[in-house]
Amino acid sequence: MxxxxxxxxxxxxxxxxxxxxxxxxxxxxxxxxxxxxxxxxxxxxxxxxxxxxxxxxxxxxxxxxxxxxxxxxxxxxxxxxxxxxxxxxxxxxxxxxxxxxxxxxxxxxxxxxxxxxxxxxxxxxxxxxxxxxxxxxxxxxxxxxxxxxxxxxxxxxxxxxxxxxxxxxxxxxxxxxxxxxxxxxxIPTGFEPPQDSRRRPERTPEGPFLLYLSRLTKQKGVDILLDAWGSMDDNERNGHAMVVAGTGPMEQDVIDASNSPSESDLHHLGLVDEEEKSWLLENASGLVLPSRFEGLPAILLEGAWAGLPVAMADVNGLGDFVEKGGFGITFQSNSSMQCKLAMLRLSMA
Structure with missing residues (x-):
């Protein structure tokens, strides 16, 4: 053979x-x-x-x-x-x-x-x-x-x-x-550029928003994201909402947080299709990826392709990759405080 x-x-x-x-x-x-x-x-x-x-x-x-x-x-x-x-x-x-x-x-x-x-x-x-x-x-x-x-x-x-x-x-x-x-x-991960056709997902807020779009798992740092967002007051959020799109084992945690009276600015969309994803990447103020470990996430490449500023946890060399590529900013992994500061920078950009 x-x-x-x-x-x-x-x-x-x-x-x-x-x-x-x-x-x-x-x-x-x-x-x-x-x-x-x-x-x-x-x-x-x-x-x-x-x-x-x-x-x-x-x-x-x-x-x-x-x-x-x-x-x-x-x-x-x-x-x-x-x-x-x-x-x-x-x-x-x-x-x-x-x-x-x-x-x-x-x-x-x-x-x-x-x-x-x-x-x-x-x-x-x-x-x-x-x-x-x-x-x-x-x-x-x-x-x-x-x-x-x-x-x-x-x-x-x-x-x-x-x-x-x-x-x-x-x-x-x-x-x-x-x-x-x-x-x-x-050989890097392949990805499909966002579609030309876009559709606004239901339950998307009217004003500016930051975006998390990935699997809802501890590996992806969903708990870090929720802690960081929950610790930000209205002034720090700078008029932004947080939109969480995706599915996974921590979906109920996201749903519970979004239903909390103190978290009216957290919006859970669940799994979105390609047209909805394209709309989110086109309209978000920034993409937040607080992963504990990663390879080369496709959503990072899709966000960069769409010109969306990214805040990426510095794990497995991705911080250097993001900064040298000019995709956005990086922050210390496994830290709610550093994630919060990164989101603050995105909301003020």
Missing amino acids: DTIEDIGRRPMDVTGRLNILLVHVWFWPHVGGGDRHVELLGRELVAKGHKVTVWCADVPEHNEKEFSRHGISVVRIPATSVLGGVDPIVSIKNLDMSDFDIVHLHDTLPILIRKTALKASKMGIPIVTTYHNDYVKSTLIGRLIKRIRWSLQGNRTLSSSEIIIALRPYFGDLLRSKGARGEIRI
Whole structure:
């Protein structure tokens, strides 16, 4: 079987139709940046004439286990449980890989990723792995477990890969420091520019507003955002409201905060479609992203494309990325006070 480098050196082979397996723990109807990245990649490959299949965990459980989405064949694999809320326990024993020309993994540590890497390696199928993110652990025991897992699991995934992709030079350097060998290619996250057609979402305030648009999770710093906004008085808000768009495990926290009599300026929109997202990016005064850890969030790129000032937590090198790119301002991560000061600057810009 040809290696990926063989295919890359012979352009005439690239014109042939490849059967490509993309593997990511999460995929539609789950909502997240990694899911979106995999879907956009799959759609581009389909548009170029390739056959694309996505394997993902069936979390949240969906009524259809196998279906087509934008020309991509999707296989949702049932999970017996989910470790730590982030790593579904799945089996791929009965899934056939013999027809795939290339396997593209989108992570290193999850069970689905490691099982697929092992099976593909035994069958001699070339593997590409994209490293999306580095998970920050603040406690000593957390950092120790992370180091052990990487040594026993993460490096094994990368060592089975013919090509490693990192989203930014920061992650390329990080992987080298973790012992990754071989070629590392820097290929940023893809994104779709905001649509020309725009539609104002319901429950959007009439006056100026700051915007949070991402998954509603602790990883994304939703609790930091709520604490920071709640600590700002009317003068500090400078006539602005806060609009929170998205869905996720912390959605009820956002709903409760928005229903509080003291938080009449906090507006929860829930999940918005592409036209509504385009309207929000066009009309917001600034985008606030208080994440605890991130790779290269698509919403950051979408906001920058729309010319929207961004306040980004300085995590995994994103502060330097934002400031050098001229996208906006940065602030210390995991700090409600620093998030508050960043929002104050956005509201006064």
